[in-house]
Each structure stands twice: as structure tokens, then as C-alpha cells.
Amino acid sequence: MIQTSITFIQGAVVEEDVQLTLLELCQACRAEEENVLAWVFEGVLEPAGESPENWRFSGESLRRAQLALRLSRDLEINPPGVALALDLLDEIAALRARLRRSGMG
Amino acid sequence: MKFKDYYEALGVPRNATQDEIRHAYRKLARKYHPDVSKAADAEERFKEVGEAYAVLKDPEKRVAYDQVGSQWKSGQDFQPPPGWDAGFEFSGPASDFGAADGAQFSDFFETLFGRAGRHAHAHRAGMHSQGQDHHARVMIDLQDAYRGAQRSLSLRMPVMDDQGHVTTQERTLEVSIPKGVRAGQHLRLVGQGGPGLGQGAAGDLYLEITFKPHALFRVDGRDVYLNLPLTPWEAALGASLSTPTPDGPVQLTIPPGSTQGRQLRLKGRGIPGNPAGDLYVVLSIALPPADSENARKAYRAMAQAFDFDPRTHLKG
Numbered sequence: 231m232i233q234t235s236i237t238f239i240q241g242a243v244v245e246e247d248v249q250l251t252l253l254e255l256c257q258a259c260r261a262e263e264e265n266v267l268a269w270v271f272e273g274v275l276e277p278a279g280e281s282p283e284n285w286r287f288s289g290e291s292l293r294r295a296q297l298a299l300r301l302s303r304d305l306e307i308n309p310p311g312v313a314l315a316l317d318l319l320d321e322i323a324a325l326r327a328r329l330r331r332s333g334m335g
Numbered sequence: 336m337k338f339k340d341y342y343e344a345l346g347v348p349r350n351a352t353q354d355e356i357r358h359a360y361r362k363l364a365r366k367y368h369p370d371v372s373k374a375a376d377a378e379e380r381f382k383e384v385g386e387a388y389a390v391l392k393d394p395e396k397r398v399a400y401d402q403v404g405s406q407w408k409s410g411q412d413f414q415p416p417p418g419w420d421a422g423f424e425f426s427g428p429a430s431d432f433g434a435a436d437g438a439q440f441s442d443f444f445e446t447l448f449g450r451a452g453r454h455a456h457a458h459r460a461g462m463h464s465q466g467q468d469h470h471a472r473v474m475i476d477l478q479d480a481y482r483g484a485q486r487s488l489s490l491r492m493p494v495m496d497d498q499g500h501v502t503t504q505e506r507t508l509e510v511s512i513p514k515g516v517r518a519g520q521h522l523r524l525v526g527q528g529g530p531g532l533g534q535g536a537a538g539d540l541y542l543e544i545t546f547k548p549h550a551l552f553r554v555d556g557r558d559v560y561l562n563l564p565l566t567p568w569e570a571a572l573g574a575s576l577s578t579p580t581p582d583g584p585v586q587l588t589i590p591p592g593s594t595q596g597r598q599l600r601l602k603g604r605g606i607p608g609n610p611a612g613d614l615y616v617v618l619s620i621a622l623p624p625a626d627s628e629n630a631r632k633a634y635r636a637m638a639q640a641f642d643f644d645p646r647t648h649l650k651g
Contacts, residue, residue: 240511241522241542248523258468258541292521292541297370304385305364319370330555 244289252277255287259296265309269298272313339443341387341400349401353392360388386440396448403447466529466538474547475512477554480606481581483514488542510542515608518546518554552581557612558605564621565589580604580614587616595620 242248256263267282269275275294277285287295297319298312307315342349345359366372367381374380390396471490479486487507494504508527516522521541528538546554553560563578573591577584580601587599597618605612625631 239508239524239527241513241524243513243516244521244523244541246520257465257538260467289521293519300370301368304368304381306361315371327555 244292246289248289249286250289250291252282252285252287255291255295258292259299261295261299265299265302266295268309269295269312272309274298274309274313274316336442339383339386339441341390344383344387345391353394356388356391360384360392364388382440386444389440390444390448400447464532464535466531466535468538468541469528470541470543472543472545474545475516477546477549477552477559477581479512480514480516480544480546484512486510486512508540515606515611516544517557517606517608518544520544549581551579554606557608557610558615559612560615560617562619563587563616564619565593567620567622570594570618570620578616589618593618 250258252263252266255261256266266275270277270285275287275291275298277287277291279285294316298316301307301315302309302312342351345351345356345363347355347359351359363384364381367374367377367384369378369381372381390400469492473488473490475484475486478484486509488510489505489507491503491505493501496502508524510522510524513522521543524540524542526537527540531537551561559581561579563576565574565576569576569589570593571591573593574589576587576589578587582604585601585604587601589599595618599616599618601614601616603611604614623630625634
């Protein structure tokens with residue numbers, strides 16, 4: 231094992247303070263640009279801005295894009311299937327949260 | 336090292352067609368995918384299935400595996416025979432090995448296919464390119480999210496030397512945890528990812544936040560839950576109790592006539608932010624044991640004092 235130097239760092243909370251360009255999002259989750267374009271087309275990701283060069287993805291997109299990438303790679307699901315799976319997973323998460331709040335979870 | 340029976344992992348016979356293998360993999364992968372399944376061993380099972388499929392879906396690797404594997408049973412001690420892979424030509428980078436997510440396959444897999452898989456990491460880009468973004472999951476205390484904190488985080492990263500040997504490099508980062516951060520959120524540390532090539536900038540490091548499990552508090556998004564046991568008389572008559580919160584104890588008023596399972600909301604005392612979360616105190620009622628003559632007397636006095644039947648609804 232090699233020890234390297236100590237640094238002091240201030241991070242930004244991605245979900246609150248960060249907006250990502252198409253390139254940044256692709257780099258952050260190592261997705262191909264064509265995949266991200268397909269997910270936007272299917273409504274998995276909803277960037278602000280008119281054209282891909284001007285797109286700004288919310289920080290929350292990072293988690294969604296990572297999830298979409300894992301599902302499409304591991305389960306060999308195409309973009310419409312990924313969109314459906316994410317919608318259903320969102321719904322399950324919301325129902326589980328309601329169960330927990332009503333003390334049954 | 337134990338021998339792994341990849342056919343057994345996918346539940347297919349050794350003479351299964353490529354289509355049967357793909358069907359079996361997809362079914363199991365959907366069942367055990369960690370993003371979908373809530374089963375405790377989902378991640379482990381998913382890795383096993385993925386490793387088996389990585390070998391069996393690729394006709395070259397499957398033939399090589401069959402060559403080695405026909406004499407072994409799952410779990411037996413295994414040493415590959417010398418020169419087992421002589422004469423096999425692996426056609427280039429195994430880029431779909433889950434390397435993008437840093438998936439770790441077993442020692443068994445590494446021994447058989449390590450060399451073939453490794454080339455996937457070779458840099459293909461030009462002379463100057465930005466370093467890769469890195470990801471790590473870190474555990475912090477719930478209290479750090481309430482107050483903000485500066486913490487030393489140890490990260491370990493597998494690195495490969497020029498000969499293709501993998502070692503672990505450890506580094507310590509002194510990181511400011513921002514007040515109000517929640518589980519599942521990411522901290523982006525600019526320039527702390529992989530080094531760039533040539534004059535390319537370094538990549539970024541993304542830290543996914545998780546909370547260490549706490550003995551008292553349970554977290555759900557912004558909201559925090561605490562179970563608070565009461566005596567029957569505190570629940571019936573009301574009380575003012577010192578109650579722990581992640582930000583220190585507060586004096587909590589229990590209204591008279593409180594029942595089991597009732598939730599008292601302390602607005603804004605969840606994880607700070609805009610809006611701040613709430614702290615929910617979930618009431619439970621603990622019965623004192625009737626383990627002395629005095630205690631039994633008290634229960635008998637209660638029986639006398641109350642005309643109370645909790646089972647009226649069971650009578651027809």
C-alpha cells in the first residue's frame with residue numbers, strides 16, 4: 231500500500247448545488263452520449279435547455295443516469311424499457327415511503 | 336481457491352445453447368439486481384450470476400472454461416493446470432465485463448481470464464484527455480449532517496502497475512461535510528478523480544453519502560424517527576420528558592391520552608435544509624412487570640378502578 235498526501239477539500243452537494251452539461255453527465259457516470267440522448271428522448275432525464283449543447287441536467291439526474299446505465303447494461307434493457315423500469319421503481323419507492331410514514335414499514 | 340461451476344450458477348445444463356444461457360441469465364439478473372431486489376443477499380447472488388454469464392456468453396471463454404472445468408465440481412479446491420490457456424486467442428478488450436462500475440469478479444475468474452480482461456483498462460484516447468471521474472461511497476454520522484463537519488475519509492483504490500499487477504492504493508482526504516447533506520446525495524470534489532493524460536485536467540471524485548446506522552435514530556430522506564417508550568401513566572396523564580435528538584436533548588410534552596404508535600412531530604428538527612426535515616417521535620407504551628407484591632396490588636387496584644374492556648369489538 232502506498233500512502234499519499236493529505237488534502238483539504240470543499241465539495242458541492244450535487245443534488246442541490248450542481249447542474250451538469252451533457253458531457254459532464256456522460257463523464258460522471260461513464261455513459262455513452264447516445265445512451266443519454268436516448269434516455270432524454272424517453273423522458274428518463276429531463277434537462278433544461280433547447281438543444282443538447284445547451285442542456286443542463288439537475289444534480290438528481292446523476293443518480294437516475296447511473297441507475298439507467300446499470301439497468302441497461304446488466305439486464306440488457308432498451309431505453310423504453312429503462313424508462314418503464316425507472317417509473318415503476320419511483321412508484322415503489324413512493325409507496326414504501328408511505329408505508330413507513332404510516333408506521334407499517 | 337474454490338472451483339466455481341458457472342453452469343450451476345445459472346441453473347443450465349452443460350450442453351445449454353447460447354440462447355438458453357442468455358434466457359437463464361436475464362431471468363436471474365432481473366430477480367437479483369441490487370437496484371430492484373430487496374433481498375439481503377441480492378448483490379452477492381447478482382455478482383455470481385454476472386460472472387457466470389460473462390464467461391458462458393462468450394463462446395471463446397466458454398470453450399476455455401469447459402476445457403478446464405469438466406473434471407471439477409463446485410466448491411472443490413482448484414488449481415488451473417499449467418498452460419491451460421495455451422492456444423486460445425482472446426479477441427481483444429473485454430469491455431463489457433462490468434469494468435465501468437468497478438465490478439469485482441472472483442479470484443477464480445481472475446486466474447482464468449484475468450489477462451484477457453485486463454486490457455480493457457488500456458487508454459485508447461489521444462495524447463491529452465481529461466482524467467476519469469471516480470466514485471466512492473462514504474459513511475458519515477447523522478450528527479455530521481446536522482452540524483456540518485470536517486472528516487478524514489480513507490479511500491482505497493485498486494491500481495495497476497506496468498506489469499498488470501493490481502495493488503491497493505490508499506489515500507486520505509480531509510473533506511468538509513456540508514450541513515444538511517442527506518443519504519443518497521453526492522458530493523463532487525473537483526479535480527480529485529483520475530489524473531489526466533498529457534495536459535488534460537484531472538477528473539472529479541463523486542462521494543455518495545450514507546449514514547452509519549444509529550442506535551436510536553432512523554432516517555428517511557430529510558425526516559428522522561425516534562422510538563420513545565412511555566409508562567402507562569405518562570401516556571394517560573401526559574408528561575414532560577427530556578428526549579434525545581441528533582442535535583442534543585429537548586424537553587418534549589406528551590399530551591394526556593397518548594396511545595401506542597402515536598407520532599409526535601417536531602417540526603424542523605430533522606435534517607437541516609430548505610425545507611428542513613422533521614423529527615418524528617414514535618410513542619410506545621411499556622408495561623411495568625408485576626414482579627412484587629406492591630406491583631401486583633397496584634394492578635389489582637387498577638382492575639377495581641376501571642370498568643374497561645378492550646375486547647368489546649370481539650363480541651358478537
